[in-house]
Amino acid sequence: MKILVTGSNGQLGTEMRNLRTAHAQHQWFFTDVAELDITDREAVNAFVRMNGIDLIVNCAAYTNVDRAEEDEPTARLINAQAVENLALTGCRIIHISTDYVFSGCESVPCREDDPVAPATAYGRTKLEGERLLLVACQEAIIFRTAWLYSPYGNNFVKTMLRLGNERDELRVVYDQIGTPTYAADLARVIMTAIEAPEWHAGIYHFTNEGVCSWYDFTIAILRMAETDCRVVPIRSEEYAYRTPRPHYSVLDKRKVKTTFGIDIPYWIDSLSECIDRLVNTID
Numbered sequence: 637m638k639i640l641v642t643g644s645n646g647q648l649g650t651e652m653r654n655l656r657t658a659h660a661q662h663q664w665f666f667t668d669v670a671e672l673d674i675t676d677r678e679a680v681n682a683f684v685r686m687n688g689i690d691l692i693v694n695c696a697a698y699t700n701v702d703r704a705e706e707d708e709p710t711a712r713l714i715n716a717q718a719v720e721n722l723a724l725t726g727c728r729i730i731h732i733s734t735d736y737v738f739s740g741c742e743s744v745p746c747r748e749d750d751p752v753a754p755a756t757a758y759g760r761t762k763l764e765g766e767r768l769l770l771v772a773c774q775e776a777i778i779f780r781t782a783w784l785y786s787p788y789g790n791n792f793v794k795t796m797l798r799l800g801n802e803r804d805e806l807r808v809v810y811d812q813i814g815t816p817t818y819a820a821d822l823a824r825v826i827m828t829a830i831e832a833p834e835w836h837a838g839i840y841h842f843t844n845e846g847v848c849s850w851y852d853f854t855i856a857i858l859r860m861a862e863t864d865c866r867v868v869p870i871r872s873e874e875y876a877y878r879t880p881r882p883h884y885s886v887l888d889k890r891k892v893k894t895t896f897g898i899d900i901p902y903w904i905d906s907l908s909e910c911i912d913r914l915v916n917t918i919d
């Protein structure tokens with residue numbers, strides 16, 4: 637199969653690159669905005685036609701939640717209109733969406749068909765992307781994920797490691813509950829979906845197993861890295877968020893597990909693998 641991975645310099649895109657040698661039966665095309673700007677419909681069509689692409693894994697996105705509040709049109713261009721550009725190529729698509737399509741006010745894990753109610757510009761534009769994709773491409777697979785981290789780019793794990801080394805004390809919210817997602821685990825489930833005997837179009841929820849608060853996550857990160865920094869639990873009101881954050885944002889993963897027959901790693905185990913990679917700078 638000829639597979640195009642867009643946004644491939646990002647966290648998830650880089651983890652997809654890391655899998656290519658283990659899946660060398662496919663012909664891979666990795667692009668980021670410099671090689672292929674997905675907001676450019678003609679360029680997308682030309683690239684797909686010229687290279688005979690069968691499947692697009694869209695890892696490109698506008699992911700800065702705070703900046704999206706100030707510049708929703710640009711976020712919409714990348715998170716929604718560009719997704720439609722990919723869908724209109726006629727390729728099969730695997731696309732990534734977010735827990736931010738939900739309100740974050742729930743108290744039980746969200747299933748794929750639960751009502752959506754995004755509270756942020758980022759969430760609204762990602763939801764529009766989902767909808768445009770599903771209208772234009774019945775063959776689409778969408779993985780909604782949350783709290784994504786990896787050894788690459790900017791993410792919570794790397795920020796806490798840096799701050800933990802710079803400061804004696806960190807104040808972190810304990811009243812926002814969710815589940816971290818190791819991008820390498822998400823990349824593996826994407827490969828499973830690509831290589832499944834049948835194509836299973838639809839929306840799926842994927843994070844690691846378990847739940848925690850950002851406070852618990854921080855404690856785990858710093859202990860694994862043997863960083864001696866005090867972590868103080870605070871409430872959301874004590875932190876000057878520019879954008880509202882979900883209080884409870886846990887995704888129900890039964891559908892992805894039964895459809896693809898996978899076991900999902902516990903968040904602590906995956907975090908430990910990522911910290912090993914970061915500390916030993918294997919990559």
Ligand SMILES: NC(=O)c1ccc[n+]([C@@H]2O[C@H](COP(=O)([O-])OP(=O)(O)OC[C@H]3O[C@@H](n4cnc5c(N)ncnc54)[C@H](OP(=O)(O)O)[C@@H]3O)[C@@H](O)[C@H]2O)c1
Binds near residue numbers: 734784
């Ligand atoms: N990060 C999270 O916590 C999180 C949570 C839930 C869901 N997700 C979703 O998971 C997916 C992967 O996220 P990630 O953290 O891997 O994202 P990321 O690290 O921000 O990577 C996104 C990549 O897309 C590129 N890009 C931006 N505009 C583009 C364009 N017009 N054409 C082509 N490429 C473009 C970015 O380039 P620049 O860096 O130059 O802009 C970047 O390399 C996204 O769909 C995101 O919405 C992420």
